[in-house]
Amino acid sequence: MSKNEKGRVRGPATRVTHSGREPLAQHGFVNTPVYRGSTVLFPTYDKLVAYDQRYTYGRNTTPTTDALCEAIGELEGAAFTVLATSGLHAVSTAILSFVEAGDEILMTDSVYFPTRRFCDQVLARMGVKTIYYDPLIGGGISELICDKTRLVFTESPGSQTFEMQDIPAIVAAARAREKWVLMDNTWATPLYFRALDHGVDVSIQSATKYIVGHADALLGTIAANARAAPHVKRTSIALGNSAGSEETFLGLRGLRTLDVRLERHQRSGLEMANWLKAREEVAEVLHPGLPDCPGHDIWKRDFLGASGLFSIVLKPVSQAGLAALLDHLKFFGMGFSWGGYESLVVPFECSNTRTATAWKRDGPALRLHIGLEDVADLKADLEAGFARMAAAGS
């Protein structure tokens, strides 16, 4: 890929394949190698005092981190992209890039719980107040925006409960009052939702999920538009952000297959969601890609696809029945995180964490990640689990 081709518009599958690679600049080897390093040497006194070379210190950038930032930046359509050691670190760095004591931020009530904990524990201590809002508020956010408001934080669909936010309406309201809009865009990735194109200032990824894609590394990315770029850059450097070399390499490696993996996650996810919807044990399916699920219209209007993560609510069942379903599953692992090649299931309970809205259901809720296995095997696995559940009694 020659330099002057950069920035040219090309399709997303081509981008994930070719962005951030320059084989001929590295002896023809296809992949950017892992540069490990702290010290970077300067050839002369003049260069050293002027800090005048592309690489200056391992914490700042390396050819490996540059490669991933360039690729993510191209996919997101960003002016500036930086890596973080985890998705949560990307979230905290992005928020800290804008706030100061006395500010308020508006935070969706359906946010990933550790983001909420960062706000309540760290921002609160710094004198930054977090105001939680109904994820379905849309343009109504303007009623919550005041002089003290610094930014609006969004995550769509919501963690665990999959509320679709009206991002264009929120952006319009925030822009009218010159407020920043940040988005945790992990679920869709930049392939299925182009957050910056929709007016979001900063798009955050837990690259741990679909970008790494193999459950073998933690990594975050922050992609900023031109007006947000100086803020994110300054703060990220000042905070000492530095993603590991191996993790960055695994991010690059995962990225190359993101398009094909997501296609399969989407197809299998929709098939499983439809199958579960027809099961008598299931009260509700929360998957924005299903026509009669809440938020489907917004998803259809704004998003280019769905990934493999969604939730279901079961009809009321005893603890023993639920344990019988979840224990002894063959292909669905029970564990946190998602976005790897494998299927996962975790029960969740969020009725006690919400503060702006109520989320209450009669039966237990489960979040499913549909991996790359054969769908028939996944159905059989859950079918056997439902049979155990029935045998355990309600």
Ligand SMILES: *Cc1c(COP(=O)(O)O)cnc(C)c1O
């Ligand atoms: C997992 C996750 C994060 C945090 O990512 P880590 O890499 O685990 O720190 C942030 N946001 C969302 C939506 C997530 O699912």
